Amino acid sequence: MNPSADATAPPARRLRGTIADETAVSSSMRRLDLELEEPVAFQPGQFCMLNLAGERALVFGRPFSLLAASGRRLSLLYKVVGRGTARLRDAGAGAPVTCLTPLGRPFPAPDERPRLLLAGGVGLPPLIAWAERWGRPRDLRCAGGRDGDDLPRGLLGPGWRLSADRPAGEPGGRAVFAGNVVELARSLLPAGAPAHVVLACGPLPLLRAAAGLADERGWDCLVSVEERMGCGYGVCRGCVVPRAGDDGYATACKDGPVFDARALDWARFGGEGAA
Amino acid sequence: MNPSADATAPPARRLRGTIADETAVSSSMRRLDLELEEPVAFQPGQFCMLNLAGERALVFGRPFSLLAASGRRLSLLYKVVGRGTARLRDAGAGAPVTCLTPLGRPFPAPDERPRLLLAGGVGLPPLIAWAERWGRPRDLRCAGGRDGDDLPRGLLGPGWRLSADRPAGEPGGRAVFAGNVVELARSLLPAGAPAHVVLACGPLPLLRAAAGLADERGWDCLVSVEERMGCGYGVCRGCVVPRAGDDGYATACKDGPVFDARALDWARFGGEGAA
Amino acid sequence: MTKLPDWLAFDPRGPLRLGPRTFPGRIWTASGCFGYGLDGADLGTAGGGSPFDGLGAVVTKTVTPQARRGNPPPRLWETAHGALNSIGLENVGLARFADEIVPVLEARGVPFVASLAATRPEEFGDLARRLAAAAAGAAHWHGVELNLSCPNVAEGGVDFGRDPETVERCVAAAREHLAGRALLAKLTPNVGSIARLAAAAARGGADGVTAINTLIGMDVDLRTGEPVLPRRRGGYSGPALLPVALARVDEIVQETGLPVVGVGGVATLEDALKFFAVGAVAVQVGTAQMSDPFAAAAVAAALAAAG
Amino acid sequence: MTKLPDWLAFDPRGPLRLGPRTFPGRIWTASGCFGYGLDGADLGTAGGGSPFDGLGAVVTKTVTPQARRGNPPPRLWETAHGALNSIGLENVGLARFADEIVPVLEARGVPFVASLAATRPEEFGDLARRLAAAAAGAAHWHGVELNLSCPNVAEGGVDFGRDPETVERCVAAAREHLAGRALLAKLTPNVGSIARLAAAAARGGADGVTAINTLIGMDVDLRTGEPVLPRRRGGYSGPALLPVALARVDEIVQETGLPVVGVGGVATLEDALKFFAVGAVAVQVGTAQMSDPFAAAAVAAALAAAG
């Protein structure tokens, strides 16, 4: 099964803009709204390369999945994990940015088969966007977090099932499954459940477990991978993931970030993200 | 004549603080008020090494003469001429700074002889501070600018005579002499005028002309020099000026910035500042 | 910058004559930082335009005799003031480059310089011969840049390119097959005298040299105490490099007078003008081209607009 | 950083045994960036304290056989990510250093390493002999660092320090007179293999090496098109250098296993820990010590406080 190659999204542009709004949406996630030069459109699963402009620019932009676009307003969800995301958080409204977008191959539009959405951590935005655009009641949507407080509940409609490794209280009043998101899916779709197409986005262990589940059941599975990126548009070969079938690599930014799980060599897949 | 070696100012400290206030005081000069950890004292002619703290720190601090101190509040005058001063201006109130102060040998306290104060451009603050602390009516105070609009008139009491290379209108309502500040002094103190001790601070051409005037008349002359600085406290030998008598160098930061004009080798003095 | 400085010894807005070729401009992209000159063609800005507008040349990703899969990830690491890379010369190999990429560049009218690397002088000759045969009629193929300085491959690589005699032999071997094309040798800064390497390249018949390739650099992950790159050390590029690149270009120009294409840390017209000031005849944009596909085109546009 | 990482191979808070000496700590100041260890003694902070608190050693400004007046100004230039210097080894000469400075350092109890430079191996021997004689009883004089790598002097300087055989002979000449003191050779990064230089220093009898001295760098004044430094090129130091210094230290440790004192771009405890991670036994603070006299002391304090 192929991620959309013939994406209907327009070719990417490098747009200037400013930070319009920045706000916490959970204990660890923040929403960033950009106001860009021109209206933007995208397909769920695509991303942008975002950088501050001027003196505070980073050497490389940072890849962020696209959550929503409306006119010239573009929205992301992000977590502060290092220097770049800290600088974004501290930049403040009005800070000038540059944004190369939309990039990469999206999750395909649905066919008649039900989808199993598996989203963890910063893997949420593309699947929230997908569900918003294309979700149907028969699709199963699962979002996982560390303690439940880190899930942006305001953005997860009632259709979403939640899990947490170590569930805290129940601030959102919604039941949270204790375990990871793939365990949640297994509990809801025991052996013999009808076939689902898996769409997974999150840290590597989640993708690995999702691919494992799909493999077991003989389901199709699409995963969106995360790799450190330099360019985001295919020229630097910095963002590679191991390709199945030969011992070569595919780029996360241009061949992906969405891949058929069978197109990747999971044995060689690891490194820093595996921790 | 020696700049004060036995300064009564306390030894320098490296203090943290924030930008308390930043405002334009003329067409080209700005006033910066810092709020520091501890109260500070200084002698006119001394300076600080100022840097932004945190991510916006420059590789080196920048030297600025001290204009005034009151409690933990320290004030400077500055001109935006490059990257560092632009960054200071843009940092905004509340921005964290570090400040090593007070540094260098000050202008000495007066004796019975009248003083001729010659200040140009960013050479104003130490002489404003000197006049405020020690000025007497018999001292002649001259401040020069490019067009008159660049003089911070609000800080120059009625005792100051003003000059401008190309006088603009008369916004301050005060007569402005057309010419440089040394020409102004010559017009006020023609040959045969009583001896003055010259205190000069400003760009190199001003210092050179001031030293020339003093030499002609046989007056004592103290000049405060500007050099690019690395450390400000004597360890890097980056800020040197040519010493008279041998072919060596003195440091502007520790041996100066105030020198007896006769202690410097004016023939070798030049380089970038000479333009 | 709205006016070109009057100290410029030549007008950098004009075309560049280098050996037997005339390049349409003096702002180029650097090898490995803009792929094979294919990606990015569909990118735009709010004002329209293409990343290729005004470029004097695209130096394509280095190709080797055989395809290479490169090093395992992570291959790229941002440091506070630059970037580390350890791509390991991943490339499609000369055959696919000549057969599949050159025709597209030619059809699109992209002026390009092919970057070649090998591990023995004869191989450089072989690469040049094969490319010259395959691309004989390619009007937009202006020349070859011999990458004698990649720090990220085990065999050959930077050590190889530190020996003047080897440099001379590699250049001479390629020169033989490249009549009518400009030939540049790309030199490493991880060496005592880069001018000696440049002189050796000239003896081998190079029309000029490109300086510099990356410095050797490293970073450590404080959570693990391990190098961030699996191969420990990699190539250091980006803004931090600019003063080093300027010094190395200056050294070559002052000591040899050869035409130098400057590269290292260039992101703006001001940066490029510094290279012209020390005598570079053209300038390449590398790391900056990765963070903004329009970086080189913007420098070229600013240069063209400067009065 | 409130906890030391558990991957550390040794406890960097302890004293350092290097050759025949035990240094009180592993955070030092770098030569040329903290004068002769005299200035700054009267500086304080709001919390009290002195810039010398907790320092393992001050490496004094390099001294030469005769006093030198150094290069004409400007001698220092800030770039976007580092600093260029062309001080030109201005110094008081060995005699005044031994007679006037050593006694004060000794009286104040400042642990110090004397940095020496000359232009011929015999002169290094001579410098060492004279210093050893004059400072025979100095308990706080821990050792000598031979500066084989200053880029800012016409004679000798960096070219001199690029030849392994010369390095070996300089070290051997000094070693003879330095029984009971630690002997370090400070190496240049402007070279192909720094490990070969380190190995040569070890053959000459060095107890370890210091790496790195400055890279060759340059900047241009866009108003004039001229180099900002009168001697065109100078030494590049500061934050931009950190990845290069780490790589060079790593290269030496991996290839020779010698004790290395790391220097280049260190400003924080995190930076220092990266050097410890690649195997450095101590770390020097250079450019950062200029912008903040308490930089090295703050790193030492943070290290001491880390649990």
Ligand SMILES: Cc1cc2nc3c(=O)[nH]c(=O)nc-3n(C[C@H](O)[C@H](O)[C@H](O)COP(=O)(O)OP(=O)(O)OC[C@H]3O[C@@H](n4cnc5c(N)ncnc54)[C@H](O)[C@@H]3O)c2cc1C
């Ligand atoms: C296609 C794609 C889409 C992404 N979408 C989002 C998103 O919607 N929201 C979001 O918060 N993050 C997203 N990420 C991850 C995000 O790009 C990184 O968190 C960010 O680049 C970290 O930058 P930093 O400077 O703060 O961290 P750094 O200081 O660079 O690194 C800090 C930590 O983050 C890890 N890291 C750095 N870069 C990446 C990366 N590209 N992928 C995985 N781990 C990384 C490092 O290993 C380290 O642990 C996405 C990544 C990719 C490749």
Ligand SMILES: Cc1cc2nc3c(=O)[nH]c(=O)nc-3n(C[C@H](O)[C@H](O)[C@H](O)COP(=O)(O)OP(=O)(O)OC[C@H]3O[C@@H](n4cnc5c(N)ncnc54)[C@H](O)[C@@H]3O)c2cc1C
């Ligand atoms: C003892 C002393 C006291 C000073 N007092 C004041 C003051 O009270 N107010 C004030 O505005 N400025 C003062 N200066 C000058 C001030 O330090 C410089 O203007 C400032 O460092 C420039 O920093 P920048 O990064 O903006 O400029 P840069 O980008 O570094 O340089 C821009 C321009 O400024 C010149 N310049 C840079 N540094 C110096 C310097 N140290 N001396 C002379 N020219 C320099 C450069 O040649 C260049 O033309 C003083 C300098 C010294 C040495």
Ligand SMILES: Cc1cc2nc3c(=O)[nH]c(=O)nc-3n(C[C@H](O)[C@H](O)[C@H](O)COP(=O)(O)O)c2cc1C
């Ligand atoms: C990701 C990456 C890949 C590179 N690949 C090559 C290459 O294949 N061949 C080559 O000659 N140089 C390569 N370089 C070096 C650049 O062409 C350039 O010489 C260097 O990065 C310095 O310029 P910069 O600071 O503008 O990036 C690469 C650099 C980077 C950052």
Ligand SMILES: Cc1cc2nc3c(=O)[nH]c(=O)nc-3n(C[C@H](O)[C@H](O)[C@H](O)COP(=O)(O)O)c2cc1C
């Ligand atoms: C102003 C200045 C003067 C220096 N003088 C010397 C010197 O006399 N002897 C020496 O061995 N190194 C000298 N160095 C090099 C430093 O000791 C150090 O090796 C280099 O600057 C890299 O470290 P840093 O990035 O921490 O500054 C000097 C560096 C600077 C910036």
Ligand code: FES
């Ligand atoms: S990030 Fe450059 S190729 Fe993918």
Ligand code: FES
């Ligand atoms: S600025 Fe360092 S000695 Fe004066």
